[in-house]
Amino acid sequence: MAASQLGGQQLGNPKNAFGAENRNRLIEEYFDRQSVSELRTHEAWKHVYRLLLWPDPTTGLAHCYESDKCQPGKNWYSRSLAFHSWLSAALGSTPLELPNEIDWLFRRAASDLAADVERRTPRLLEAAKRQMAPYSHQKFPIAGEDPKVISIVTQALEQYISESISEESWRLLTLNLRQYYSLENKRKNLVGEGFEDVLAHVARRTCENPALNVDARQVLHDLPGFNRQRRGEKPNKVDLVVMGRKTRTLVTAKWSIRADREKQFTTDFDDYVAAESDGRPFQYVLITNEFDPARLMRACEKLVSNNYLFNNVIHINTDALVATYGNAPEASAARVVKHISNGRLVSLSRWLQSL
DNA sequence: CGTCGGGTAGGAGTACTGGA
DNA sequence: TCCAGTACTCCTACCCGACG
Numbered sequence: 001m002a003a004s005q006l007g008g009q010q011l012g013n014p015k016n017a018f019g020a021e022n023r024n025r026l027i028e029e030y031f032d033r034q035s036v037s038e039l040r041t042h043e044a045w046k047h048v049y050r051l052l053l054w055p056d057p058t059t060g061l062a063h064c065y066e067s068d069k070c071q072p073g074k075n076w077y078s079r080s081l082a083f084h085s086w087l088s089a090a091l092g093s094t095p096l097e098l099p100n101e102i103d104w105l106f107r108r109a110a111s112d113l114a115a116d117v118e119r120r121t122p123r124l125l126e127a128a129k130r131q132m133a134p135y136s137h138q139k140f141p142i143a144g145e146d147p148k149v150i151s152i153v154t155q156a157l158e159q160y161i162s163e164s165i166s167e168e169s170w171r172l173l174t175l176n177l178r179q180y181y182s183l184e185n186k187r188k189n190l191v192g193e194g195f196e197d198v199l200a201h202v203a204r205r206t207c208e209n210p211a212l213n214v215d216a217r218q219v220l221h222d223l224p225g226f227n228r229q230r231r232g233e234k235p236n237k238v239d240l241v242v243m244g245r246k247t248r249t250l251v252t253a254k255w256s257i258r259a260d261r262e263k264q265f266t267t268d269f270d271d272y273v274a275a276e277s278d279g280r281p282f283q284y285v286l287i288t289n290e291f292d293p294a295r296l297m298r299a300c301e302k303l304v305s306n307n308y309l310f311n312n313v314i315h316i317n318t319d320a321l322v323a324t325y326g327n328a329p330e331a332s333a334a335r336v337v338k339h340i341s342n343g344r345l346v347s348l349s350r351w352l353q354s355l
Numbered sequence: 356c357g358t359c360g361g362g363t364a365g366g367a368g369t370a371c372t373g374g375a
Numbered sequence: 376t377c378c379a380g381t382a383c384t385c386c387t388a389c390c391c392g393a394c395g
Contacts, residue, residue, distance in 0.1 A: 019390060068367070075380070185365085185388045192363030193390080237362090255364070259383050294381075 017113035018189045020197065026108050027051065027201045034205075044206040044349045045317040046091065048289075051198050052191055052255070053087075054106060055099040056080070057184065062087050062098060064291045064324060079324045083291070086323035105190055105198070110183055117179075146174045191255040193217070196239050199253055199287060203242065207352050212244040220271065225278035236271050240287070247355050249283035249311075257288060257295045265302065265309060287314045287348065291324060293332040300339045313344065314351045321345075 016022060030051060031039075038046070056063045059070055059077070061084040070076045088098040132140070150170050154161070196216040203214040220226050220236040225248065240251035250272055252265060269284055276282060286299055302309040315321060318340045325333040339345040 016390065063365095066365070066367085069380090182388085186390090188364040188388070189390055191365085195363090258365085260385080261364090292381095 017109045017116055018186050018194075020193060022109060022112060023105065023190070023194050023197050024201075026105055027197060029108075030104060031201060031205050039206050041206045041208055041352050042349045044202050044352050045347060047202050047206070048198055048316050048348065049087065049091070050102055051105045052103075052195060053289075054103040054187060060099070062102065064320075079291075079326070082326055083320060083324040086320060090317075090319070105194060106187055109190065110186070113183075113186070142171070145171060146178075149174045149177060195255045195289075196253050199240055199251075202348075203352060203355075206349075207355060209244055209355055212242065212247075212355055214243075215241050220275050225280075225282070226272065226275040227277045228275050236268070236275075238272075242355060244355060247283060248280075249285060249355075251285050251287055253287045255289050257290045257292070257299065259295075262295070262298065262302075265299075266304060269304065269309060283311045284309070285312045285314055285351070286310045287316075287351075289316045291321065293325065293330075293336045296321075296336050296345065297332050297339070300336070300344045308344075312346055312351060313339075314346055314348055316348050318345060318347045 031047070034047075037043075054063050055061065056067050056070060058067055059072070059080060061070070061080040064070075064080055064083045065076045068074075070080045084095055084098065088095045088101075091098065091101050093101045128143070153173070193216070200214045200216045203212065207214075217237045217239065218241050220238050221228075223238070223241060224243070238250050239253040242249040242251060252268060254261065265286070272282070272284065288296075288299070290296055290299075296313070296315070299310065299313050300308075322337060322340065325337065336345065
């Protein structure tokens, strides 16, 4: 009924807080605040970490591996500590202050989301009322009620609670808790397509080559030199395209890697080769923030027709890897360190400098 | 405006493996 | 044989764009 009033949204109140439009708006804002010295190529990695890296809520440490394997006492806890220590020093911060230095994009998008939720809530409550109306003669579970939460809180605070707590207060507490924990899930959009957006901006802002064109999620067959489209084939998007006078590079950007997703590397590459129409070689590279040595090793060593699948494997910062693995790395980690020293695995900044 | 299929990621259950 | 660490695989949650 009140739908006509929705047209006049205020500016800066984006429809999707974690969506592409708002992400890019926020990234622009972030870079506009940076000083010239921060925009040198060798600082490129810092922006990726400041914008995207987050503190693991269960350990308080900068996230470099799956949360369940980073718990105190487990193998990756010491590595997480090493990474956290290295990063806080590298960003000129302290281990305690580091969480405030990183995760910029998420914190900003989350506050945009909160504003959006507030704006939408009254209308949704109205709609919910209408939806529930036909059942008003029956008792139904109330959305947001969670007896488990109530019992946990009650048990923990029993001795401090002197008066009974209203149902409305419980509902609000439960709702707030649920929102807090579900917020973490939204981050996946930032380290997914958001990673591509951040890389594109970082390349544009910090790369000294002015003739470089960098774009995220372009349709493969629209790219110059990749026009051979098979009929009936669904269009393929390339994570990141870097076109310049001396480079024609297709990038697969993955914040992290899983075995099932590794298979995509080859099928994507096959599509790119089939689409190539200029009759000259192109570059295919992987940009990642994966820390698992076995996964990195496989990416570096993967072959196709007796050549490396990737011309380069690029990590946000290989110094971070070395620091995380420590002084006595185990076999696969040692192999990754070797790939770093022989130039097979390079840092983002170094790769940008080579373009 | 709502729905649906497709894309991204991290989480997490289970299978495997290699050393004591 | 046992068990801890590793690897594989599927699951879940989200956003987007096409479409009606």
